[in-house]
Amino acid sequence: MDPFLVLQLALQGFLMGGVYGLIALGLSLIFGVMxxxxxxxxxxxxxAMFLSITLLLWGGLDPYLSLVIVAAVMFGxxxxxxxxxxxxxxxxxEAMQVLVLVGLGIIFENGTLxxxxxxxLSPKTSLAxxxxxxxxxxxxxxxxxxxxxxxxxxxxxxLFLKKTNIGKSIRAxxxxxxxxxxxxxxxxxxxxxxxxxxxxxxxxAGALLVPLMPAKATMGAPYTMISFVIVILGGMxxxxxxxxxxxxxxxxxxxxxxxxxxxMKQVVSFTIMIVILLFKPQGLFGGRG
Amino acid sequence: MSLLRIDKIGKNFGxxxxxxxxxxxxxxxxxxxxxxxxxxxxxxxxNILTGFIKPDDGSALFQNQSLLGLKPxxxxxxxxxxxxxxxxxxxxxxxxxxxxxxAFNRLRDPKEAAQKAEEVLSFVGLADKRRALAxxxxxxxxxxxxxxxxxxxxxxxxxxxxxxxxxxxxETDNLIGLIREIHRGGKTILLIEHVMRGVMALSQRILxxxxxxxxxxxxxxxxxxxxxxxxxxxxxxxxxxQG
Amino acid sequence: xxxxxxxxxxxxxxxxxLPGVLNNYWMEIFILIFFYAYLGQCWNILTGYTGNISxxxxxxxxxxxxxxxxxxxxxxxxxxxxxxxxxLFATGVGLVIGFLGFRFGLRGVYFVLITISFAEIGRLIALxxxxxxxxxxxxxxxxxxxLNMQFRGNLPxxxxxxxxxxxxxxxxxxxxxxxxxxxLVAIREDEEAAESLGVNTLKYKMVAIGLSAFMxxxxxxxxxxxxxxxxxxxxxxxxxxxxxxLRPIIGGMGTVLGPVVGSFLITLPAEWTRAFxxxxxxxxxHMVIYGFVLILAVFFFPRGIMPLLTRKLRPFFIKx
Numbered sequence: 001m002d003p004f005l006v007l008q009l010a011l012q013g014f015l016m017g018g019v020y021g022l023i024a025l026g027l028s029l030i031f032g033v034m035x036x037x038x039x040x041x042x043x044x045x046x047x048a049m050f051l052s053i054t055l056l057l058w059g060g061l062d063p064y065l066s067l068v069i070v071a072a073v074m075f076g077x078x079x080x081x082x083x084x085x086x087x088x089x090x091x092x093x094e095a096m097q098v099l100v101l102v103g104l105g106i107i108f109e110n111g112t113l114x115x116x117x118x119x120x121l122s123p124k125t126s127l128a129x130x131x132x133x134x135x136x137x138x139x140x141x142x143x144x145x146x147x148x149x150x151x152x153x154x155x156x157x158x159l160f161l162k163k164t165n166i167g168k169s170i171r172a173x174x175x176x177x178x179x180x181x182x183x184x185x186x187x188x189x190x191x192x193x194x195x196x197x198x199x200x201x202x203x204x205a206g207a208l209l210v211p212l213m214p215a216k217a218t219m220g221a222p223y224t225m226i227s228f229v230i231v232i233l234g235g236m237x238x239x240x241x242x243x244x245x246x247x248x249x250x251x252x253x254x255x256x257x258x259x260x261x262x263x264m265k266q267v268v269s270f271t272i273m274i275v276i277l278l279f280k281p282q283g284l285f286g287g288r289g
Numbered sequence: 290m291s292l293l294r295i296d297k298i299g300k301n302f303g304x305x306x307x308x309x310x311x312x313x314x315x316x317x318x319x320x321x322x323x324x325x326x327x328x329x330x331x332x333x334x335x336n337i338l339t340g341f342i343k344p345d346d347g348s349a350l351f352q353n354q355s356l357l358g359l360k361p362x363x364x365x366x367x368x369x370x371x372x373x374x375x376x377x378x379x380x381x382x383x384x385x386x387x388x389x390x391x392a393f394n395r396l397r398d399p400k401e402a403a404q405k406a407e408e409v410l411s412f413v414g415l416a417d418k419r420r421a422l423a424x425x426x427x428x429x430x431x432x433x434x435x436x437x438x439x440x441x442x443x444x445x446x447x448x449x450x451x452x453x454x455x456x457x458x459x460e461t462d463n464l465i466g467l468i469r470e471i472h473r474g475g476k477t478i479l480l481i482e483h484v485m486r487g488v489m490a491l492s493q494r495i496l497x498x499x500x501x502x503x504x505x506x507x508x509x510x511x512x513x514x515x516x517x518x519x520x521x522x523x524x525x526x527x528x529x530x531q532g
Numbered sequence: 533x534x535x536x537x538x539x540x541x542x543x544x545x546x547x548x549x550l551p552g553v554l555n556n557y558w559m560e561i562f563i564l565i566f567f568y569a570y571l572g573q574c575w576n577i578l579t580g581y582t583g584n585i586s587x588x589x590x591x592x593x594x595x596x597x598x599x600x601x602x603x604x605x606x607x608x609x610x611x612x613x614x615x616x617x618x619x620l621f622a623t624g625v626g627l628v629i630g631f632l633g634f635r636f637g638l639r640g641v642y643f644v645l646i647t648i649s650f651a652e653i654g655r656l657i658a659l660x661x662x663x664x665x666x667x668x669x670x671x672x673x674x675x676x677x678x679l680n681m682q683f684r685g686n687l688p689x690x691x692x693x694x695x696x697x698x699x700x701x702x703x704x705x706x707x708x709x710x711x712x713x714x715x716l717v718a719i720r721e722d723e724e725a726a727e728s729l730g731v732n733t734l735k736y737k738m739v740a741i742g743l744s745a746f747m748x749x750x751x752x753x754x755x756x757x758x759x760x761x762x763x764x765x766x767x768x769x770x771x772x773x774x775x776x777x778l779r780p781i782i783g784g785m786g787t788v789l790g791p792v793v794g795s796f797l798i799t800l801p802a803e804w805t806r807a808f809x810x811x812x813x814x815x816x817x818h819m820v821i822y823g824f825v826l827i828l829a830v831f832f833f834p835r836g837i838m839p840l841l842t843r844k845l846r847p848f849f850i851k852x
Binding site: 365 | 709710711714715717718721722724725726727728729730731732733
Binding site: 037085088089092093094095098099100102103104105106107109110111113114117118221225228232261263266267270271274277278281 | 579585587632636638640641642644645646648649650652653656657659660770774777778781782785815816817819820822823824826827829830831834835
């Protein structure tokens with residue numbers, strides 16, 4: 001086995017892991033605060049990808065720039081989805097919640113299908129094919145940029161949650177819903193904002209992925225799954241955990257392709273999830289088990 | 290031979306010594322009350338005896354066999370059953386169905402279990418509510434349901450965890466009467482209780498826990514006069530004031 | 533109660549006689565209704581009655597389908613026997629999943645994720661094994677005959693699927709009245725309380741998942757021999773897992789008739805919307821509508837339809 005190949009794969013996985021971490025961050029936030037598993041997570045990301053592509057094709061806007069617009073739009077979408085649909089199910093039995101979120105996933109996926117059709121879209125972006133050598137490995141520029149931006153955005157979100165009043169209210173509500181209600185927090189608005197931020201995260205991630213892969217309306221499900229795995233690995237409700245977990249899974253998946261055919265690489269992620277669920281269900285950074 | 294023999298039970302929760310060196314015997318047919326201020330370790334003791342948590346030290350023998358390491362359902366099958374401080378009815382099931390579940394502890398046949406359940410419900414006075422859903426009951430009735438379920442398992446030792454909390458004096462008296470009848474039927478009873486009226490009316494012996502340690506044990510009359518007990522409940526200043 | 537059994541008996545009689553007036557298309561619809569009701573009922577045994585949600589039940593369908601089919605292809609074993617082997621295999625897998633989940637105390641969302649993980653791993657394996665046909669799947673030669681579980685026309689499949697459904701109803705009803713069934717429901721309502729009243733919660737949850745897996749796998753074999761084709765996308769996908777849980781959830785979990793009612797209510801409109809909107813040439817539209825209908829169904833019937841039906845019809849059927 002070629003050590004340089006392994007290194008290359010690890011690097012690529014690591015860079016991709018940054019984006020994974022951003023996606024998982026959104027899920028972790030939603031789950032940590034509302035205790036709801038967003039089964040529509042990956043599908044929302046794909047929707048955002050197509051939005052970004054549209055802005056590129058119509059407005060010539062490079063995804064790295066339209067990123068901000070897409071994130072903002074997705075924030076609005078997420079907020080609306082939460083207020084209209086998700087809010088109603090927060091007190092329902094779990095199975096019902098699952099059904100509604102799954103329904104939302106179906107709507108996003110097929111909505112994307114309806115609007116943009118079923119074929120792959122991979123428009124040319126300015127940096128799509130550029131790369132450079134760094135010692136023994138080759139670095140894809142779009143991948144590197146995606147990684148850097150993903151990390152920056154993740155840190156921004158973390159800062160937001162730690163320092164701003166809204167952020168603190170969100171964390172308070174996550175800890176204790178009734179307590180937050182009692183002290184007068186507008187819980188519905190808060191939940192909406194929270195879901196909105198989660199959606200904005202996948203929105204940004206979607207834009208970052210546009211230069212890296214063809215967009216297909218049905219590609220969302222694996223991303224939903226991967227974000228589950230990462231959130232479990234990192235610890236439900238731990239935002240740093242989502243970031244670190246993303247990096248770990250990115251590398252693990254990539255290295256998995258050494259042993260397994262590329263389309264089976266998810267087996268690695270799922271196996272990791274099973275092992276974590278069995279031996280350390282609170283994940284690497286999770287507090288309460 | 291004691292029915293229940295507890296020897297030097299200890300339990301830590303992190304840095305907190307929840308129970309320390311607790312020992313006592315319970316004879317068959319007795320009613321023993323365990324009292325003590327909040328946080329004294331009473332429910333922890335119950336949880337250990339019923340297999341929900343493991344102690345760090347000590348032993349517990351029921352009918353001369355060790356209880357430790359057994360799962361809660363095995364302990365119930367052996368004849369030791371408890372009620373919960375915050376009642377846990379099967380909410381979406383009817384009152385009768387709730388008790389039938391418990392009756393299956395000793396019976397296999399659904400018809401026999403149903404019959405046993407009906408008998409127990411009559412005994413506790415819930416017969417007319419048999420078809421009501423558990424979530425429709427008020428608190429005193431939920432407490433009766435909890436008691437009925439425990440009885441339907443045909444226990445030898447019945448452990449009641451603050452069964453009189455949160456109900457008014459009339460209901461308390463009803464419950465006291467019910468527990469007396471259960472005792473007359475031959476059951477041994479271990480009570481955790483805060484409501485002193487119940488403790489004095491029912492117990493033959495009292496055990497007092499404070500900060501996880503046994504500070505007194507004996508006849509009711511003696512125990513309540515024990516200065517350490519008074520101090521535990523009311524504070525040192527009260528003792529001093531009493532002179 | 534007797535009145536209820538009478539009405540149900542009547543409905544059954546009607547369903548038995550129905551093929552006389554149905555054309556092929558409609559028979560197909562009814563087969564789908566019965567089949568999904570059956571799968572939903574199998575799932576109900578685990579989730580409706582113990583409260584542990586499985587979102588990976590397609591795994592058992594696939595095991596049933598692939599096992600019986602491979603045994604028939606390699607050893608010429610009749611699918612009727614292969615079905616049982618598949619069922620046992622599925623039971624084994626289910627027990628492993630159950631053991632891992634229950635022994636380690638996984639509840640709620642954690643348990644869901646473990647069922648998803650195993651199902652996806654299963655699907656990915658099937659997708660790549662040459663012996664299972666990889667992504668193309670397996671094609672079954674058309675050799676009609678009772679022993680092959682293959683028939684011309686829809687009629688025999690109609691009766692087999694109806695038979696499976698009735699079988700599952702009997703199983704669940706018997707379970708409901710038995711000690712086991714009552715223990716399962718107690719576990720669902722309050723596991724700790726159940727444990728303290730003498731219920732071996734681990735054992736009974738394992739019984740539930742084992743039985744559920746076994747019965748689900750039987751359905752997988754049936755489906756394979758009706759469609760003559762099985763692929764990971766058809767019989768082991770997340771999409772199928774979702775279809776399986778829809779009908780019991782909307783109809784009413786933890787009830788005998790819930791999955792049946794749910795299936796009748798969902799399958800027909802689902803087929804119609806699909807046919808209607810596909811005609812219009814807009815791919816995905818019917819699924820978007822499907823998604824909305826699902827969400828609305830949950831909003832209007834947060835406990836499923838059966839509780840509502842039971843309340844309305846109870847005075848009619850039960851004399852207090």
